[in-house]
Amino acid sequence: MSYDYIEFGDTEKEFTSKIEEISGQNIFSCYQCGKCSAGCAFSNLMEKTINHTMQLVQLGKKEKVLQSNTHWVCASCLTCTVRCPREIDVAAVMEAIREYTLRYEPETIERLDLPEELLKKIPNIALVGSFRKKSEL
Amino acid sequence: MRIGVYVCECGKNISATVDVEKVVDYAKSLPNVAASRVYKYMCADPGQELIKKDIEELKLDKVIVAACSPRMHEPTFRAAIEDKGLNPYTLEIVNIREQVSWVHDDKKKGTKKAKSLVKSSVMRSALMEPLDRKKVGVTHKALVIGAGIAGIQAALDIAGSGYQVTLVEKTSSIGGKMAQLDKTFPTLDCSACILSPKMVEVGRNPNITLIANAEVEQVDGYVGNFKVKIKKKPRYVIEERCTMCDDCVPVCPVIVHDEYNENLSPRKAIYIAFPQAIPASYIINPDDCLGIDPLICSKCKDVCGPEAIDFDMKPEIIEDEFGAIVVATGFDTYPIENLGEYGQGNIPDVITGLEFERLISPGGPSTGDLRRPSDGKLVKNVVFIHCAGSRDPAKHLPYCSKICCMYSTKQALMFKHEVRDGTAVNFYIDIRTGGKDYEEFYQRAAEEAKVIYIRGKVSELIQDGDKILVKGVNTLTAETVELHADLVVLATGIIPSQGTKDIASVLRLSLGINGFIKEAHPKLKPVETSITGVFVAGCATGPKDIPETVSQAGRAAVRACNIIAQDEIEVEATIAHVDEILCRGCGICVGTCPYSAITLIDTKRFGNIYKVASVNEALCKGCGSCAAACLNGAINQFGFEDKQILAMIQALGEE
Structure with a gap:
């Protein structure tokens, strides 16, 4: 309870x-x-x-x-x-x-925090999209 | 002797559990039965016509209807046979619905029982004799007991029909609980503003005699002719002389709690309940006053310009006769002292709904600023606890008090109007808004005033510093919750008032299991009581809101007028009668009779004087208690003679 x-x-x-x-x-x-x-x-x-x-x-x-x-x-x-x-x-x-x-x-996404393996797999548009929504810039 | 037996199917109500055809065939075999028939709805016109036709063509002289309870259609069939010249009291009803089909499942057994009951009635019917209905005169005047909104409305409506009405009120002013309310749901009308015009009208209406500060002590008699003793307590202030100048109040040395303000403010021994009080006169409460004696203190008398104070007033007994009585003795709220987990009244800032009404009222103890009782601080957050004492069959009241959801919502809304940045939290089990515009009102409180509703009952209230720790639950989020409140308002339930209990014993009214006055029928006779000519309105029969109380008062008034408008009315024909030869004058019946209808009188027998019982035909209600109690079998009841009952028992004993 x-x-x-x-x-x-x-x-x-x-x-x-x-x-x-x-x-x-x-x-x-x-x-x-x-x-x-x-x-x-x-x-x-x-x-x-x-x-x-x-x-x-x-x-x-x-x-x-x-x-x-x-x-x-x-x-x-x-x-x-x-x-x-x-x-x-x-x-x-x-x-x-x-x-x-x-x-x-906001949960910000730092480019440098993302593992290389993931970066290879992830489509560009997803990256751009998430930067737009989730970056402090 | 020619008896007709008529068996009703009542749709499937009876025929599902009783083989009606078999009952009809069986009835044909019984002695004296000249006709036996079945019909789908005997109470319908074609059913009645069937009986009427048979009376004419087959020359029947007794009729038996095997159908529902005589409480339903006895009057219907009595009128039907009377139409064809038979005495209405020769009708016999066999209840094969409530007493057979509705209480049994087995069709075989049901049919057998129905047959036995029909047989016993055929045996009784043969012995039944025609009876005469007696008529008595009527006093064209009504009595209304209790002058809250119910009594006020009933009195106004009776007076409005052109009849004299006496309104008796126990306290010093009329108005009742409604006069204590600040506002009313669902319109937020100021309570006093809508009540006081009616109160003024009571004081003004020439057809209304108002007796305040009085109680009904004794009621004798019967419908049309009630003899009533009213005890009027001394007011010690002459109503007609008092100018309400208030000069007496400052000089009075006695300070006591003010009941009108729910004991939250002081008043003097000489006072007026509230500014709009009717009768518009001050009163001295003898229990508070130093002595009602100029030798002890006469400060008020000394300053009273119009010489309105009279220390020599004595209690007065007013005796009068009335044709009908309306009981409107109202309610009390469930005592906070019984609610242990909510502090039993020992936490000063845990108050009742009625106390909240006074606290937020501009005429109340804090002149409208909502200040809490403990330290007089302004209140920022309030918790309202619904069902405080209600819906709790284990320890408190088993029933729903009906108005608490609405009054708590109203109070939360009033609080938010008063304290815009405050918070009002309602803990509820269910929100019940069964009334016109009530649901909208509840939605308005949530939507416009942002009143919070949390579903769950509060388990405990604890004083924590200068706040109250509320330990509750939110059953919708499945979390136990705690919060701190400045003020907690308990929506205490409705219980029958002391006045309701008192008057019930004076009038010998039946009470329901919860102590409220029992209606003659919960749906179709909501204002009638167990006593003919006595009606009831308002919360004396159970929890009610104001609109319902007012409409009920109107109906009670109409029913009272139904009686007092007549010059004479018929009384019960199935009354008790004494065989003087058998009576030995023991007087057991005198003590048994609940209506004081039997007295012992002197009679001459062989030159000697003997005491024998005598029945007052107008007072006897035909309950049969005396007939059952009589050791010599000297008392019998018309329509229920021993020989008739014994014939029934004998028939039931035979296979």
């Missing part, structure tokens, strides 16, 4: 409102019916269900949200968005979490 301490300090409030700002969605509209998770084609691959993620965003639990692979597994098929009874664009929230990671928690 995991444990959590709930507080609504600046960090929590900032995270929630940033996700709301990027997605344009009212996270607090979610009343945890779970229909988004129920209809998700990839929920079996997600570490946390989508509604679980939504609840964590409501509570401002940044670490827990970002640690989970849920938003990365999301294929943006929009099934959740179409079916959400509270008219939340859930896929936009998932996208917002991805955006947040890229904007505020």
